[in-house]
């Protein structure tokens with residue numbers, strides 16, 4: 374192990390995510406592990422109507438923006454690109470990984486020892502929670518939990534220096550039906566990490582010590598940071614990467630008050646628990662500009678649920694949000710301990726019956742550091758024959774379930790996603806429907822002030838920008854029900870905000886053309902999209918720690934088929 378006291382004052386630091394390709398079966402990974410959020414865990418059964426995009430490894434940019442030194446961030450490298458980068462000469466190589474990417478992190482540490490033998494190897498991210506990781510991976514230092522302060526300490530820098538929020542897009546290469554969404558995507562906002570609720574399965578809460586560590590502690594800090602980022606990126610929309618954004622009600626109300634006072638109305642896509650949403654008030658969410666909220670509904674049963682959902686009727690909450698123009702992603706847990714084939718079907722029916730815009734089904738997965746993990750470990754129920762690559766919650770259970778064994782969990786999961794799609798239609802249709810409901814409700818509200826007037830215009834824009842995709846669903850919907858719904862919704866949109874003009878018709882035709890090309894592409898080569906490698910260099914002694922370079926170096930994606938879609942910024946689900 375290298376002695377960190379030997380590190381030079383001005384370090385050359387490489388911060389990297391794990392290497393691709395992603396979502397393929399090889400010695401380092403599994404095909405279920407796509408580097409995508411929606412297509413992997415939410416709209417995966419929705420075929421061409423699935424939302425497609427990539428998210429950068431945000432934590433790395435936060436570290437880079439907050440330590441002193443020449444820092445390079447390498448996102449989505451190939452193995453060969455990583456080796457090439459090592460030869461540039463680094464004092465520190467920081468590897469960020471999650472548990473299912475354990476084998477990749479181990480291989481990268483091995484490569485770093487060979488190609489950069491003098492570099493200190495630091496491991497961080499959720500994978501660092503794996504017990505005995507120091508022994509399993511050849512490294513010099515492991516950071517568990519919040520990383521900025523810990524990494525500064527490691528580098529012998531001031532851990533309590535102010536935190537700089539980097540300016541970043543929330544996602545890359547957004548598309549649906551093979552149609553790239555043009556225009557600016559929402560920016561990333563990370564108000565803080567962790568959640569105090571400590572639900573027993575939740576690894577983000579446990580990893581950060583069941584505490585909330587704010588990066589932006591007050592509404593004013595949030596507002597000022599949002600202004601800075603919005604001015605730099607040219608969009609007022611934000612994807613808020615905070616486990617339970619509305620939990621700090623005072624901060625959210627202060628933010629709302631500042632937006633109203635300055636007449637600067639941002640839009641937000643957030644994660645929040647049902648209790649926090651209810652406590653903040655649904656109409657306040659509309660004023661705050663929330664267009665999307667991810668809620669952990671978890672289960673219909675008392676046994677499978679958590680205090681955050683106590684006394685709240687999930688279906689009423691979901692419908693009340695959608696009525697107000699707020700899209701809901703509801704997530705539910707399958708293969709909980711008490712589930713049997715009968716009760717699991719009831720659970721799936723319950724999730725479908727919520728009629729949310731999107732539903733995530735996830736297998737109960739005990740990840741290291743969680744109470745659930747400790748509990749199952751104590752009871753001897755954890756599987757020791759399953760490699761970490763399989764701990765992604767999309768196929769096998771990583772623990773011994775009393776009745777659901779073998780490939781039963783995966784079959785239930787596939788069945789759940791498929792049924793949800795068939796019953797509730799494609800998520801994009803629901804998202805347009807939600808925006809239209811919100812528009813009608815607000816349009817009927819008397820005495821709208823400037824804030825609500827702004828929200829009304831945003832909803833109208835969202836409906837107008839997204840509705841061309843209905844042209845594709847009218848013809849190629851998953852079933853007759855969806856095709857009928859798409860036609861009815863297109864008529865309702867025309868009644869509420871006007872018939873499509875020449876531009877609208879052109880967009881509808883373009884969507885159809887792109888979708889046809891996409892179907893051909895899927896038929897010939899499949900629907901995989903690998904993220905491109907992104908290299909960003911943060912030089913030392915920079916003002917405001919801004920990167921000087923962000924170089925996409927490789928793309929494995931098909932050539933984009935551009936059609937105008939200015940809506941990307943107004944509705945970009947996380």
Ligand code: B12
Pocket residue numbers: 388390395396405406407408409410411413414428429430431432433435436466467468469470471472473474495496497498499500502516518519520521524563566575576577614615616740741764765766767
């Ligand atoms: C964005 C995201 C993704 C993106 C990936 C982005 C990327 N480029 O890797 C997408 C959507 C593709 C994704 C996919 C998956 N994800 Co994911 N994802 C997240 C999410 C929502 C946010 C992460 C984030 O940016 N947080 C904000 C930043 C600031 O925090 P951070 O990353 O934790 O970084 C901090 C510290 O951890 C630390 N740190 C991080 N890296 C490093 C490195 C060094 C050197 C140091 C010193 C410190 C350090 O410092 C940072 C600042 O404090 C988290 C949940 C969450 N709320 O954190 C899940 C999460 C990380 N994902 C998870 C999982 C399981 C998956 C999937 C397997 C899901 C699935 N079943 O399909 C896939 C795997 C994909 C793959 N092939 O790798 C788990 C990880 C579980 C675990 N214990 O390992 C999480 C925690 C969600 C959960 N609760 O289960 N994911």
Ligand code: SF4
Pocket residue numbers: 568569570571572575576577578616617646669681
């Ligand atoms: S409320 Fe959500 S983020 Fe918080 S501990 Fe529970 S599952 Fe995790």
